[in-house]
Amino acid sequence: MKERFLFNKGAMKKILVVEDARYMSETIAMMLEESYEIVGVAVNGREAISKYKEEKPDLVTMDLVMDEVDGIQAIREIKRYDPNALILVISALGSPEQMEEAMEAGADEYLWKPFTVKIIQEVVEKLLSTR
């Protein structure tokens, strides 16, 4: 038991990237993969929900404007499934009103695009340290 505990402690925290722009999702993954395990990339809200259920990631980075199920719907759905889910919204197209809506839907923090590696690493670390 003790050994398993140690193993778990050393394991990387898991992150699910939800982003429909390929270069952007790849970039977010590149920025976070040294310190975290990227368990998948979802390109819309529907995929985000199913991948969340499969992978149970420690944190989700969530785009807002996407085809089919959008980010706000996905946030609601994920939070309903797991109220402890940790969701970081990363959006460029979202207006301040949409960001507010996302926070009301249950998002834990938001980040405006464009952002730098320093900012995303700081925000992700801060969010995960609360758990």
Added chain:
Amino acid sequence: MAKTKILVVEDEGIIAKDIGNRLKDMGYIVPAIALSGEEAIKKAAEIQPDLVLMDIILKGGMDGIDAAGQICTRFNIPVVFLTAHTEENILQRAKLTEPFGYIVKPFEERELHTAIEMALYKYKMEEKLRQTYEKLKELDKMKTNFLNVAYHEMRSPLAPIIANVSLLEQGDFTAKQKRSVHIIKKSAEQLEWLINQVLEVTRIDAGKVKLTLESVSIPEIVTNALESLKPLADAKKQAICIDVSERLQIEADERKIAAIFGNLASNAVKYTGKKGRINITVADRGEDVVVTIADTGIGISEENMPRVFERFFMVDTSLTRRGGLGLGLSIVKEYVRLHGGKVWATSELGKGSNFSFSLPKKQKHVAI
């Protein structure tokens, strides 16, 4: 071409019949005669005539002028008044219904005929103009929508560019390569700033810009803005003087106040030459604060002064001008207005400009 249909409105049956016959002799069709204002409106709706010949004094509750007003606004049918009355008050009331003619009884046939033809011609021209106007309005809307989409699309590749530049900055590069990365970064940031300005204007037009109120420290705003302007001001050996009380706080939207001050201060640095002076004063007037940015720059001519806060207006539109989109001051004006404040400027060409804005310390209501 189909014959012109004319609706005759006249409460004296015999006179109405006579007018009808004379119109038929001229080659027009008279599908109906209305004896009252109410009937005139009903018949106009049914028949959709090309023109209404309208008497003014009618029996019943509605006179010819009221009926003409309704026919014009509801059915967009041209009206020509045919009346014995030329009193000033009647004429003035009739004018308000935008008639296409006013014929005084007794009239001559030739006169009636030419008046009707002129009215029909004017109406046709007006229709053409109206259609052109509608078409232009539609095109303008399409263009605005297109630009909105285009700017959003242009913005999205910027996010991965800026993000990846920040990744590259961590890399182990030669000095030259680092310089390249730095230039890419600065250029991408500049492009982002330009696109954001355009998008902000479209948001202002759509009424989407709202205030997020908090306690804002004016000295902090001033210090932060000047810090980012320091490299350019230093390069031009400009002297910047600041007079502000240490702890002046107001209730405002911090990002917007920073944008207001940043914009005016950056203009001052941009339009002031080498070894120029820029004085920044913040006056606490109790209810509100007044911030003034005075420079010794190129100044603004009296002719251009009334237009400097106008959108797209640029004093110099040549390609050698000093950059920017001509949107900055219009955004400043809107942000100040949202806070319930005022912005104004005075200037002397060749001597310098003073830009000031006032902001209430407390927001009584949120302006829309």
